[in-house]
Amino acid sequence: MIETFSLSKVYDKGVTALSGITTTINDRLTAIIGRNGAGKTTFSRIVSTQLEPTSGSAIIDGLDILRDARRIRKRIVSIPQEASPISVLTPLEQVKLYLVGRGLSIKEAHAETIRVLDAMNMRDFKNSPADTLSGGMKRKIFVCMAIASNADIVFLDEPTTGLDPVSRMEVWSSLGELSGEVILTTHYMEEAQELADRVILFEKGRIIEDGTVENLLSKFRGKVRVECPQLDDYDYRIGNRVIKYVNRKDANEYIGLGCKVKPITLDDIFLSHGVQLEY
Ligand SMILES: Nc1ncnc2c1ncn2[C@@H]1O[C@H](COP(=O)(O)OP(=O)(O)OP(=O)(O)O)[C@@H](O)[C@H]1O
Ligand SMILES: [Mg+2]
Known part of the structure; x- marks a missing residue:
């Protein structure tokens, strides 16, 4: 469980990355979303004891991030956004070394590494030095480490960015x-x-939406999104497209106007806060 109390971070150059985040995170899988620069990585780094807050505090499974950082680190694993593997080591060596560092015997570490690399379809690459692997495979090494660690809390900062759909x-x-x-x-x-x-949407260092996917989408209940080339009356404009939310039963008349009809997704939560989508 993660509890934060008025957590704030102002970086050296005066950039405010987090503004008073007070929250409790206790769900099995919590997704943190938000546009570039919203404060997601800063938040993850502070609660995983890699960065000190400017003010405020956080408690991880009853331990304080400032006073008990060493004890917290034994119980968590954090895979940073910019992580890249040691170029000369193979996935097998990398994951195994990591597990030995976490206290497993070499035998246990080997068995667990093989199990996870197999499960992640990395078997054919397990003996290839990292600098001969593709970018996506390099990312997967870190995901394998997280899975193999059996930590109580796992922080993954954009683990699938750059990975192919499979x-x-x-x-x-x-x-x-x-x-x-x-x-x-x-x-x-x-x-x-x-x-x-649970989904937490960050924007400008604050939490602006927080709830289950169903909660977040509830304001769009019964609606669909129509994307049109032209429309005088619209809700949002992105580039040369316009977007409007209409009742599902009215969708057909918009199809007649050349609009595309799409189901509501979390993208629409972004739009409803005026957050531009990147297409
Ligand atoms: N080391 C740093 N020094 C100064 N400013 C920083 C530093 N790290 C981040 N920032 C600034 O803090 C703000 C939040 O950055 P952060 O990396 O937490 O965002 P993010 O939500 O993870 O973004 P992204 O989706 O691009 O990864 C941004 O304005 C960023 O420029
Ligand atoms: Mg980030």
């Missing part, structure tokens, strides 16, 4: 196997929608 689904199903609590930062709305028990 690899992403492998990661998704392996996340389901994690025994601990998972905090997942993602830009893929379908990932949050598929996996998360």
Whole structure:
């Protein structure tokens, strides 16, 4: 369980990355979403004891991030957004070394590494040095480490960015196997929608939406999104497209106007806060 109390972070150059975050995270899988620069990584780094807050505090499973950081680190695993593997080590060596570092015997570490690499379809690459692997496979090494760690709390900062659709689904199903609590930062709305028990939307260092996917989408109940080339009366404009939310029963008349009809997704939660989508 993660409890934060007025957590704030102002970086050296005066950038406010977090503004007084007070929340409790206790679900099996919590997705943190928000546009670039919203404060997601800063939040994850502070609660995983890699960065000190400017003010406020956080408690992880009863331990204080400032006073008990060493004890917390034994119980969590955090895979950073920019993580890249040691180029000369193979996935087998990398994951095994990591597990030995966490206290497993070499024999246990070897068996667990083989199990996870197999489960993540990395068997054919397990003896290839990381610098000969593709970007997506390098990311998967870290996901394998997280899965193999059996930590109580797992922080994954954009673990599937750059992965092909098959690899992403492998990661998704392996996340389901994690025994601990998972905090997942993602830009893929379908990932949050598929996996998360709870979704937290960050914007400008604050939490602006927080709830189950169903809660967040409830304001759009009964509606669909229509994307049109032209329309005088619309809700949002992105580039040269306009978007309007209409009742499902009225969708046909918009199809007649050349609009595309789409189901409501978490993207629409972004739009409802004036957050621009990247297409
Ligand atoms: N080390 C740093 N020094 C100064 N400013 C920083 C530093 N790290 C992050 N920031 C700033 O803090 C804000 C929040 O950044 P953060 O990395 O937490 O965002 P994010 O939500 O993870 O974004 P992304 O989706 O791009 O990963 C941004 O304005 C960023 O420029
Ligand atoms: Mg980030």
